[in-house]
Amino acid sequence: MKKSLNLFLLGFAALALCACGGTPSVNPDNSSDGTPADSSVGTQAEWVDYAKQTKLTHDYNGKEFLKDGIGEVTLVTKVDGDTAHFKQKTGDSGTIKGRYNCIDTPESTGMLEPWGHGASEYNGKLLKEAKHIVLSTDKADGQGAPALDSTGGRYLIYVWVTTEEHPVLDDFICVNLALCQEGWSKAKGTSGKEYADAFISASVQAQTKKLHVWSDEQDPDFNYADPVKVTLQDVIDGKDSKGLPYDWNGSKVTFDAYVAAVGPDQGACYVVRDFEKTKSDGTKYTQRYGMYIFTQYIVYSPLQVIGNELEISGTVSEYNGTLQLVDVSYSDYYHEDGDIKILSTGNEDKVQPLTGNAGKFASDEYINTVVSVDLVCTGGYATVNTATTSAYSFTLYCHDKNNPSEELNIRISDSISIKYPDTLTRIKDDIPFFKGEKSIAESTGKGTDTRKVEYISITGGLVKYVTSNGRTTYQVNLCKGTGLTLHMSEK
Amino acid sequence: MKKSKLLTGVISLIALTTIVACGSTTPTETTSSKDNTPTVSENMVDPKVPEDLKSLSCEITFWHTMGKTNQGTLDTLITDFNKAYPNVKITHSQQGGYDDIRDAIAKAIPAQTTPTMAYCYPDHVADYIPSDSVVKLDDYMNSKKIGFGVDNGLGDNGVDDIVATYLDEGNHYTKNGEAYPGYYSLPYSKSTEVMFYNKTVFDENGWSVPTTWDQLWKLCETIKATYPEVTPFGYDSDANFYITYCEQMGIPYTTGEGKEHFLFNNDQAKNFVTKLKEYADKGYWTSQAILGSGTYTSTKFTAEELLMTVGSTGGTTYNYSENFEVGVAAVPQADLSKGKVIMQGPSITFFSSASMNERIGAWLFYKFITNTKNSAIWSVETGYNPIRTSSFQEDIYKNRTGTGKATLVKAVADYMSTSDYNKWYYTSPAFKGSSAARLEVGSLMGAVMLGTKTVDQAFSDALANCLFAA
Numbered sequence: 001m002k003k004s005l006n007l008f009l010l011g012f013a014a015l016a017l018c019a020c021g022g023t024p025s026v027n028p029d030n031s032s033d034g035t036p037a038d039s040s041v042g043t044q045a046e047w048v049d050y051a052k053q054t055k056l057t058h059d060y061n062g063k064e065f066l067k068d069g070i071g072e073v074t075l076v077t078k079v080d081g082d083t084a085h086f087k088q089k090t091g092d093s094g095t096i097k098g099r100y101n102c103i104d105t106p107e108s109t110g111m112l113e114p115w116g117h118g119a120s121e122y123n124g125k126l127l128k129e130a131k132h133i134v135l136s137t138d139k140a141d142g143q144g145a146p147a148l149d150s151t152g153g154r155y156l157i158y159v160w161v162t163t164e165e166h167p168v169l170d171d172f173i174c175v176n177l178a179l180c181q182e183g184w185s186k187a188k189g190t191s192g193k194e195y196a197d198a199f200i201s202a203s204v205q206a207q208t209k210k211l212h213v214w215s216d217e218q219d220p221d222f223n224y225a226d227p228v229k230v231t232l233q234d235v236i237d238g239k240d241s242k243g244l245p246y247d248w249n250g251s252k253v254t255f256d257a258y259v260a261a262v263g264p265d266q267g268a269c270y271v272v273r274d275f276e277k278t279k280s281d282g283t284k285y286t287q288r289y290g291m292y293i294f295t296q297y298i299v300y301s302p303l304q305v306i307g308n309e310l311e312i313s314g315t316v317s318e319y320n321g322t323l324q325l326v327d328v329s330y331s332d333y334y335h336e337d338g339d340i341k342i343l344s345t346g347n348e349d350k351v352q353p354l355t356g357n358a359g360k361f362a363s364d365e366y367i368n369t370v371v372s373v374d375l376v377c378t379g380g381y382a383t384v385n386t387a388t389t390s391a392y393s394f395t396l397y398c399h400d401k402n403n404p405s406e407e408l409n410i411r412i413s414d415s416i417s418i419k420y421p422d423t424l425t426r427i428k429d430d431i432p433f434f435k436g437e438k439s440i441a442e443s444t445g446k447g448t449d450t451r452k453v454e455y456i457s458i459t460g461g462l463v464k465y466v467t468s469n470g471r472t473t474y475q476v477n478l479c480k481g482t483g484l485t486l487h488m489s490e491k
Numbered sequence: 492m493k494k495s496k497l498l499t500g501v502i503s504l505i506a507l508t509t510i511v512a513c514g515s516t517t518p519t520e521t522t523s524s525k526d527n528t529p530t531v532s533e534n535m536v537d538p539k540v541p542e543d544l545k546s547l548s549c550e551i552t553f554w555h556t557m558g559k560t561n562q563g564t565l566d567t568l569i570t571d572f573n574k575a576y577p578n579v580k581i582t583h584s585q586q587g588g589y590d591d592i593r594d595a596i597a598k599a600i601p602a603q604t605t606p607t608m609a610y611c612y613p614d615h616v617a618d619y620i621p622s623d624s625v626v627k628l629d630d631y632m633n634s635k636k637i638g639f640g641v642d643n644g645l646g647d648n649g650v651d652d653i654v655a656t657y658l659d660e661g662n663h664y665t666k667n668g669e670a671y672p673g674y675y676s677l678p679y680s681k682s683t684e685v686m687f688y689n690k691t692v693f694d695e696n697g698w699s700v701p702t703t704w705d706q707l708w709k710l711c712e713t714i715k716a717t718y719p720e721v722t723p724f725g726y727d728s729d730a731n732f733y734i735t736y737c738e739q740m741g742i743p744y745t746t747g748e749g750k751e752h753f754l755f756n757n758d759q760a761k762n763f764v765t766k767l768k769e770y771a772d773k774g775y776w777t778s779q780a781i782l783g784s785g786t787y788t789s790t791k792f793t794a795e796e797l798l799m800t801v802g803s804t805g806g807t808t809y810n811y812s813e814n815f816e817v818g819v820a821a822v823p824q825a826d827l828s829k830g831k832v833i834m835q836g837p838s839i840t841f842f843s844s845a846s847m848n849e850r851i852g853a854w855l856f857y858k859f860i861t862n863t864k865n866s867a868i869w870s871v872e873t874g875y876n877p878i879r880t881s882s883f884q885e886d887i888y889k890n891r892t893g894t895g896k897a898t899l900v901k902a903v904a905d906y907m908s909t910s911d912y913n914k915w916y917y918t919s920p921a922f923k924g925s926s927a928a929r930l931e932v933g934s935l936m937g938a939v940m941l942g943t944k945t946v947d948q949a950f951s952d953a954l955a956n957c958l959f960a961a
Contacts, residue, residue, distance in 0.1 A: 152790035189587035
């Protein structure tokens with residue numbers, strides 16, 4: 001019965017194609033991305049390029065996204081399939097954290113889901129190839145200032161790209177819609193939205209063609225294997241259990257380590273463990289290894305207590321040239337095999353921050369361990385979270401307190417508020433204050449406190465950062481406000 | 492007894508005839524909403540409950556708006572439920588936000604592709620009722636075989652300890668302006684509003700937390716004098732501010748009955764909105780509409796640009812900050828002896844397009860996910876309120892520990908379980924057009940506070956829009 005119905009539909013589709021008298025257009029991505037050919041009737045139907053059909057109709061020239069709801073931007077970083085950070089080409093230079101409207105791609109950062117990696121790559125490809133990028137807010141959210149998502153920290157955006165050097169509006173395609181059309185995301189939250197019909201149609205078409213998230217196949221880029229029991233040392237040193245070189249990036253692993261610092265991302269932490277090593281002359285020494293655990297802002301209680309010894313399972317991933325662990329899980333009430341296990345508690349003595357000078361820590365040796373160091377600020381920059389007027393992130397260029405030739409920077413997230421000493425006032429965009437060039441009174445514009453910053457004590461995770469011009473720098477990533485002390489001059 | 496058996500036999504015969512006529516293999520219950528006034532008093536569900544209930548086999552679809560974290564918790568609940576009912580296959584999918592799920596269901600109703608069960612707000616259900624699309628639940632709730640209080644291997648799930656206001660919400664629908672008796676939705680993820688405040692700054696300055704609006708506006712004056720750059724107070728939802736204040740003051744807003752639903756265009760309401768405008772101009776308070784861009788007041792609160800903010804308990808974690816201690820207090824009141832706070836959060840409704848087995852399976856699943864233990868777990872994991880008072884006594888709830896933002900979820904939970912806050916709950920009547928009223932009073936507040944409309948113009952426009960929408 002079912003077979004005869006299919007035959008009927010096949011015949012009907014064939015007739016429809018003949019009636020159209022043309023060759024159906026081909027999904028341009030379908031043949032090149034490894035998507036298995038689909039023998040169902042759906043693939044015989046005409047492919048509609050909704051992404052190309054849907055035009056950018058609002059002029060962006062002379063406009064700013066943050067003020068006008070549309071404007072040209074440059075890419076700062078692609079985060080995953082449906083999130084990227086941008087800066088306006090003109091106007092406010094703050095970071096625009098953008099969450100793509102009307103889609104929700106599988107996860108590929110803190111959590112990992114099948115097809116998440118591909119979605120992220122596809123998004124990155126379109127952004128990277130673009131000669132111009134325009135962001136627009138939904139017309140339903142009103143003209144003018146753009147809307148924020150439910151987290152309150154990201155703008156809901158349509159991302160329009162073109163590879164033309166001198167484009168007209170018709171040259172742009174909507175990345176959100178292209179992702180949906182290629183089956184990297186189902187259409188989500190389209191109700192009442194400007195391009196709702198296009199998203200729903202593109203989603204239905206992708207479902208019919210069983211593209212990616214709609215596929216019956218497994219994602220070839222997703223690791224479905226069980227985790228391998230390893231040591232933190234092996235992962236960081238890049239060796240397998242026999243001591244042979246092995247790249248653990250992308251592997252599912254389980255290792256034991258202690259929580260050494262919590263933050264700065266919500267739910268995240270640094271874990272460390274000491275290992276005994278032998279020098280070439282036979283003398284033994286202890287080397288500390290560390291790893292950042294990124295949970296995509298989900299709080300798992302075992303990761304929040306310094307001194308917890310944990311068995312942690314997750315996937316090794318690379319972020320900015322440094323390995324981190326993602327896709328961990330835990331529930332207080334429903335335990336599963338791959339969940340974090342608490343092996344012991346109260347091991348604060350095993351996680352005391354490493355101390356030393358800047359020169360010691362400005363190397364790969366102590367990456368992702370927790371360090372304490374005294375630094376003098378020489379410059380830097382501040383970036384406001386554009387959803388607020390007072391939440392700034394800082395990168396402070398610093399050198400060692402006692403040796404100006406030893407460079408080591410400080411990174412402070414906008415989720416951490418740094419206040420002027422003995423006040424409740426948050427420090428905003430004032431690098432000269434950190435440099436000790438301005439007093440508290442001069443920086444705040446209030447009072448008579450003439451004290452200035454002499455040097456900064458910081459405790460945080462040691463991270464590597466490669467600048468846009470390819471220079472490698474090392475930063476101490478502040479985890480909590482209490483990890484930073486501003487040492488002030490006498491009044 | 493004999494009469495009952497005879498009746499069962501007649502019903503069975505009718506059912507059998509229907510099945511044969513339709514050529515279906517699954518019996519379908521007469522849509523209860525269609526036989527709103529049954530000619531018999533017997534429970535219509537009991538005769539259709541399979542003898543071997545544990546072998547019940549069906550596929551349930553559950554549409555909701557849960558984020559990925561909460562979906563993980565739901566998955567574990569499904570796994571646990573399937574230990575008792577292995578042949579009830581439950582698939583769930585997020586449909587976007589609340590407007591999306593309402594729209595998706597509105598499209599699915601004529602196509603007969605509705606899910607078995609779905610998240611809903613009362614005004615959604617009010618929209619579904621005219622097409623007889625939702626199941627009247629009274630016979631399920633009262634069933635001797637599968638009703639509330641019958642174990643069915645699903646744990647403690649009586650009806651008596653469900654918070655009365657939560658339960659009542661599903662029993663106050665109207666159809667064509669007339670009361671439409673019966674339960675058409677049941678509570679699940681319930682929340683209310685509380686006030687979060689910057690306890691660090693309050694303690695530093697020796698300020699008391701205001702409990703009335705008079706105290707609040709007085710404190711705003713003090714705060715503004717101390718910290719001119721700070722906005723003292725924020726109310727996340729303009730509509731909730733409007734509706735709650737009206738409820739507290741006894742100012743008419745809407746009614747579900749009769750033909751005149753929209754009562755908000757009155758002098759009392761205009762006077763209080765005028766007063767709020769004065770306070771907004773002084774920089775005493777702000778809201779999502781005033782801030783624009785959909786900026787939540789919680790974002791400004793955690794950035795230390797606000798010192799007090801009223802927000803949903805369901806969004807508690809957005810008010811958490813590592814940078815200062817966050818206190819939890821009641822929403823300020825007009826009269827503390829007659830406290831009023833809004834009750835919100837989605838309920839669950841069931842659709843009449845489902846087969847009888849699917850309805851029974853969905854009902855059993857609902858009983859399971861709202862039993863005392865699971866209601867406590869859901870609360871601890873998500874921040875929503877338990878729908879049962881007995882859940883407050885569960886060890887899971889009482890002994891919860893928390894670090895980071897979980898400390899604030901715990902502080903809210905402790906406040907809810909140790910105060911009489913749930914006695915202050917109110918809900919607004921749900922009718923076709925009630926969602927428009929809510930939308931319009933929220934817009935009205937924004938327009939007045941931002942100065943884009945006069946008070947009179949804003950009220951008359953809002954009324955006109957409501958009448959058009961209804």
